[in-house]
Amino acid sequence: MSSISDDELAQMIAAWHAGMFSASQQQAWAKRLAGDSAARQEFIAQVRLAAAIGIDYAAVRENAADATWHALERRLFGSVSGARRVVRTVKAVDSRLDRRWWRVPAWSGVAALLAFALATWWGGQPNREKAAFWLRNGQPVAEASELLGGSTGVSLRAIDGSTLDLSSGAIAVISRNQIEVRQGAVRAHISPRGSQAPLAITTRQARTLVLGTELTVATGPRDTVVEVESGQVRVSTTADTRLVNAGESVIASSTGGDTALLRSSFARPVGAMEPAAALTDAIGVNVHLASGLAPYDRFDDLVLPRLRELGVRHVRDGFNRRMAELAPRLRSAGIGLTAIIDVDENVFGLVDRLAVIAASLDAVEGPNASDVRKDGPYTSPKFYRGAGFPAGTVAFTSDLVMELRQRQATASLPIIAPSAGDPSRTSELGAIRHVDFANMDAIAGVLPPQAAFDAANPKTARVVAGGRPPVVTTIGWHTATTERDRLGRVGVDEPTQARLIVALTLGVSQLPARRAFVYELCDENQATPRGEGAYGLLRGDGTPKPAFHALARLLALANAGRTNTVAPTELPALRVFADAAVRTRLLACADGRRLVALWSDRAAGSAILALPPNLLGPRPWRVRCHQPVSGAVRDLDLANFIILPDPMDPLIIEFIPLP
Numbered sequence: 001m002s003s004i005s006d007d008e009l010a011q012m013i014a015a016w017h018a019g020m021f022s023a024s025q026q027q028a029w030a031k032r033l034a035g036d037s038a039a040r041q042e043f044i045a046q047v048r049l050a051a052a053i054g055i056d057y058a059a060v061r062e063n064a065a066d067a068t069w070h071a072l073e074r075r076l077f078g079s080v081s082g083a084r085r086v087v088r089t090v091k092a093v094d095s096r097l098d099r100r101w102w103r104v105p106a107w108s109g110v111a112a113l114l115a116f117a118l119a120t121w122w123g124g125q126p127n128r129e130k131a132a133f134w135l136r137n138g139q140p141v142a143e144a145s146e147l148l149g150g151s152t153g154v155s156l157r158a159i160d161g162s163t164l165d166l167s168s169g170a171i172a173v174i175s176r177n178q179i180e181v182r183q184g185a186v187r188a189h190i191s192p193r194g195s196q197a198p199l200a201i202t203t204r205q206a207r208t209l210v211l212g213t214e215l216t217v218a219t220g221p222r223d224t225v226v227e228v229e230s231g232q233v234r235v236s237t238t239a240d241t242r243l244v245n246a247g248e249s250v251i252a253s254s255t256g257g258d259t260a261l262l263r264s265s266f267a268r269p270v271g272a273m274e275p276a277a278a279l280t281d282a283i284g285v286n287v288h289l290a291s292g293l294a295p296y297d298r299f300d301d302l303v304l305p306r307l308r309e310l311g312v313r314h315v316r317d318g319f320n321r322r323m324a325e326l327a328p329r330l331r332s333a334g335i336g337l338t339a340i341i342d343v344d345e346n347v348f349g350l351v352d353r354l355a356v357i358a359a360s361l362d363a364v365e366g367p368n369a370s371d372v373r374k375d376g377p378y379t380s381p382k383f384y385r386g387a388g389f390p391a392g393t394v395a396f397t398s399d400l401v402m403e404l405r406q407r408q409a410t411a412s413l414p415i416i417a418p419s420a421g422d423p424s425r426t427s428e429l430g431a432i433r434h435v436d437f438a439n440m441d442a443i444a445g446v447l448p449p450q451a452a453f454d455a456a457n458p459k460t461a462r463v464v465a466g467g468r469p470p471v472v473t474t475i476g477w478h479t480a481t482t483e484r485d486r487l488g489r490v491g492v493d494e495p496t497q498a499r500l501i502v503a504l505t506l507g508v509s510q511l512p513a514r515r516a517f518v519y520e521l522c523d524e525n526q527a528t529p530r531g532e533g534a535y536g537l538l539r540g541d542g543t544p545k546p547a548f549h550a551l552a553r554l555l556a557l558a559n560a561g562r563t564n565t566v567a568p569t570e571l572p573a574l575r576v577f578a579d580a581a582v583r584t585r586l587l588a589c590a591d592g593r594r595l596v597a598l599w600s601d602r603a604a605g606s607a608i609l610a611l612p613p614n615l616l617g618p619r620p621w622r623v624r625c626h627q628p629v630s631g632a633v634r635d636l637d638l639a640n641f642i643i644l645p646d647p648m649d650p651l652i653i654e655f656i657p658l659p
Helices: 006-018 023-034 037-052 057-063 067-076 080-098 107-123 277-281 299-310 321-332 347-356 391-406 423-429 449-455 458-464 494-510 546-559
Strands: 134-136 139-141 145-148 154-158 163-166 171-174 178-189 199-202 207-210 214-219 223-230 232-236 241-245 249-256 259-265 273-275 283-286 314-318 336-340 361-365 438-441 470-475 516-518 575-578 583-588 594-599 607-610 621-627 632-636 641-643 651-657
Touching: 145 154, 178 641, 207 214, 214 607, 223 232, 223 241, 223 575, 223 607, 241 249, 273 277, 277 283, 277 494, 277 546, 283 494, 299 321, 299 546, 314 321, 314 516, 321 336, 321 347, 347 391, 423 458, 438 458, 449 470, 449 494, 458 470, 494 516, 494 546, 494 583, 494 594, 546 651, 594 607
Parallel strands: 178 199, 273 583, 283 314, 283 516, 314 336, 336 361, 438 470, 470 516
Antiparallel strands: 134 139, 134 154, 145 171, 154 163, 163 178, 171 178, 178 214, 199 207, 207 232, 214 223, 223 249, 232 241, 249 259, 575 607, 583 594, 594 651, 607 641, 621 632, 621 651
C-alpha cells in the first residue's frame, strides 16, 4: 500500500470538512488510511480536535445529505455532551482502524460520524475560512480568486474530483459554485452535484449550469462557445435557455447592449490535409516594373529585396522589352512572371520574344482592360486589325493562343483570358476558346475577399473562358482613407488592409480561384487620384505597411523547412466548433509540421479548436500559436482547446513533431 502524501492528506481532511464525499471515496480513503499509520494518526487527531471544540448544528443541517446525517443530528442535537461522546466514539474506533475497519459492517455510520464531527467543527468557527474547494498544485485557491492562464495555461483540481483547465491567455474568477470566464477558454470536468447546487460557468453573454459533465466554454469579444463532450448542460441568455447534450455546442452572440442570442453549432472537421506549398502557390502580387516609373525603377535596391523578404513566388506585370530583361532575374530568385500581353499587330514577333524567356514565365494573360487606352483618356478602345473592343480583343486573343500553342517553348504555358476595364462589359467578350483560366478583377472598395469576389461576377468571367476556373488578377484595398480611387472606391486603414490581405491569402482556394494577385507591391506617389496610388503593401518610399509584415509572416510559416527533416506524422482528428463565418484550413509542411488556420473575413464569429487527448501521445507535438497580423507568437503546453480571440486577426496553430 503506497504512503499518503501531505497534499493527499490535506485533500482528505478538506473533503471531510466540507462534507464533499461519496461512498466510493469513503471506501478508497479508508483503505489508504489503514495502510499508512502516520497519516491515520494525523487524520484521527483532526477528528478529535474537531469534536472537542463544539458543534454548529445549523451547519450540520445545511450539509445534511442523507438519512445518516439526519439520524446523527437527532442523536446529538443540542448537546455539548454529545460532542464529548463523539470523542469517545473516535477513541473506540482506533482499534478498528488497525483491523481493516472498512470491512466492519458499521463503517458507513462511523465514516458519517467522523465527517459530521469535522463538518460541525469547521462550521462552528466564525473567524476561520472555510476549506478551499479548488486546489492548484496541491495548494488551496481562495474564494473569488482571479486566475490568469499565462503563457502555458493553468490546471485546478477540486476536493470532489472536479478538474478545471484554463487555456493560455485565459482570465477567470474562481469560486466554489461559480466560474466567471472573462477571457479565453476553460475546459471543465465536473463531478456529480446535487440539483440544488450546480456549478455555474458564466461569461458576458451566457450562463452555463453544470450538474456533472465534461465541457469547454470559451468567450471572445462578441461570442461565447459552449462545447459539451459528455453529459448535458443548461445554457441561458437573456433571450433563451437551452439544454445542450453531449456532442453538441451552442454559441451565445451579443446582439447589442446586454442581450445575447443562442444558436446551435455542431462540430465540423478542420478540413482535408493540403500541402503548405498550395498556400504560397495561390498568392501573387502585382508590380509595375514594366513602366520604369518610381518606385519601380529601383529594381535592385528596393523591388527585388522586398519581394524576397515578402516570400511571394509569383508576380504579374505587363510585357515589354524591360520585363523581357527582368523576368530571368526574377526567376533566378524563385519568382515567376505572369505576363500581360497588350494588343499588338505583330503577333508573330511578340510570341518570338515570349519564347526567349518562356522558362521565366508562369503564365500568359490576354489584353488587360482592352476597352480603354492607358496612354490617353480612359475612353478610347484598343484596335486590332481595324476592330476595337470587343471584336478586336477577341480576334487578337485567338491569334495569340494559336501562335503560342504552335511553338515548342510556349506550347505548355497556361493562358488567362483577357479582361475589360469596365467589369460590366466583360460579357461582351463572349466565349473565347482554348484559354486555361478566366480573368477576374475583384477590387471592390472596402468589401472583404469573398464579398469582393462575388461582386466581380465570377459566372460571367467563367463564361468568357469557356467555363474554366478563374484567376483573380487584381484584388486589394487602398489605404488613402480620405481619398477615392479612379472608380470612386473608398479606402481602409492600414491595419484593416493587413487583416484582409491575410484572410485573402488563406482563402484563395475557397473563393474558389486558382490564384489571386494582390494589387500591388508599392504605392505609386505620382498616381491620381490619390487613392489610385495607395494600394501598395509598401509605401512609396519602400517602407513596409502592416500588410507587408503580416503576409511575410504567413508565407514564412508555410515556406519554412522546405525539405523533410522529420518523418511525417499525422495529427489525430481535429474538430472545430465555430460560427459559420469562421473558416478553417489544414496544411502539411514538407518538414513534418502541420498548420491549422482559423480566420474570418468579416468581424463576426467565434471558434474553439478541439484537440484530442492523444495529441501528446507516443509522438508528442509542440504547439505554437501565431497571429500574423499582430505578430504575436506563443507556445501552448496545455493543448486541449484553442480559441480564436479575434475573427479579424487570423490564428495559425503550428504543430511541430518532436523527435
